[in-house]
Amino acid sequence: MTVKHLSVEYNKVNERGTFSPGDIISGRVIVVTSKETKVQCFLVRAKGKAEVTWCEQGQTTVVHSDKKKYFYFEHIILQDKSKGDGSEIIGAGRNVYPFTFVIPNIDMPSSYEGKWGKITYSLRAQLTQSIWLVHKTKTEFPFLTKSDFPFASKSEMIIIGLKEQQCVTRISFFGSGKVTMNVTSEKMGVKQGEALGVSVEVLNDSARTVTPKFYLCEKQTFVAQSKRTVHTNDILFGIGDSVPAGTSRIITKVLSIPPQLPPTFFNCCMMKLEYRLKVTLDVPLAKDPDIKLPLVILLGLPKPHQQKPKRSIWFRKLPG
Structure with missing residues (x-):
């Protein structure tokens, strides 16, 4: 394992630590390697989505699920454009790659996690060395709707x-x-x-x-x-x-x-x-x-947001 650490961080834009439609979210992807490392693709994504899933028990179990994507952006940091032989190089030691995304200025619900569904906004980085060796990391950022009354459309x-x-x-x-x-x-x-x-x-x-x-x-x-x-x-x-x-x-x-x-x-x-x-x-x-x-x-008065600890995942992707 030449990749020792992979994480994604973002910069706060207010004391609450939240983001809203139209905000700019910027940050950095940090990679620490033990030596020069060849990669096929290295990218960072920003995503906002809602998803629900629940089961109904009867003679057979029926799963009901659905997803909605609010936005999806991808920024390629490094990409091998030749034959996938890993010709792009990450230097040994600590490497920092900045990124910036603009959150769409449209009506979107705030971050939420319920019994059978959740609304999440996240940043994900993925470093692919080969088809069998992929490194991933993810961090969620709190999102707040701009509307003081996110129910007005239903009942004025x-x-x-x-x-x-x-x-x-x-x-x-x-x-x-x-x-x-x-x-x-x-x-x-x-x-x-x-x-x-x-x-x-x-x-x-x-x-x-x-x-x-x-x-x-x-x-x-x-x-x-x-x-x-x-x-x-x-x-x-x-x-x-x-x-x-x-x-x-x-x-x-x-x-x-x-x-x-x-x-x-x-x-x-x-x-x-x-x-x-x-x-x-x-x-x-x-x-x-x-x-x-x-x-x-x-929504109450602003309070400083305690950012969730980031989680880094390393796994070996097997063929088939």
């Missing part, structure tokens, strides 16, 4: 209500009486890391003690070749004070949105991410009534 009216108060009432009947629950949230749109005030008014005219619980409901939807699957996840936000039988009480909770929670998005044809705020009443020996309110998670 949702933007109007982002700062409006929401209120929903539910009346549930039990054998011993009824329970009325009024849920009010201060707004529908909240940024990553922000707090959301929620008020629950419970009128307990039953003979049972009830306890409100607060959940953040995540809904991931994936589409492949006209097929659709959904993955949901409920995150317990907190538990309110119990309301004894024959009493009423107003419970107020301040719920903090996790700063690492991915924002709501609809601007990908193969997947989307939605949220709901769910408040349930824990009722002994009965089905728990619940109220769901729409919740839009918006």
Whole structure:
């Protein structure tokens, strides 16, 4: 092995460490060799893509998958244009090769990884010495859409209500009486890391003690070749004070949105991410009534990005 190290690095363009449509991404490919090395081809690629895959179990297993490419660029650093005899030479020691790509200024979704799909933006370098000897390395870079509302194309009216108060009432009947629950949230749109005030008014005219619980409901939807699957996840936000039988009480909770929670998005044809705020009443020996309110998670304040460690791969490619 004459190639001892192969890596690809990029330069940050902002404090968040992210890239957006129209940005220039530049960097370098670093190769360390023990001696002069002949190569057939040496290149670096920039790629943005979305892909989904899931299985349906039945009498037979059916795999549903699809891909969408947002952009693909290739820059050839060295290439043997003769007969593939490896006449291009990389010198011994540490070699650095710069590159620059311009990200297309079009609407593209932010980086995301869900249960059955992901949206990734990456840089890949490949050094081919022969048909049996190929070196590869890859690093992903975080990408953010330019749109503050990556769901506006689906519903313009949702933007109007982002700062409006929401209120929903539910009346549930039990054998011993009824329970009325009024849920009010201060707004529908909240940024990553922000707090959301929620008020629950419970009128307990039953003979049972009830306890409100607060959940953040995540809904991931994936589409492949006209097929659709959904993955949901409920995150317990907190538990309110119990309301004894024959009493009423107003419970107020301040719920903090996790700063690492991915924002709501609809601007990908193969997947989307939605949220709901769910408040349930824990009722002994009965089905728990619940109220769901729409919740839009918006991009929060910039934070420095911790770049993932690069991974280098060396393998021997066998014929056939």
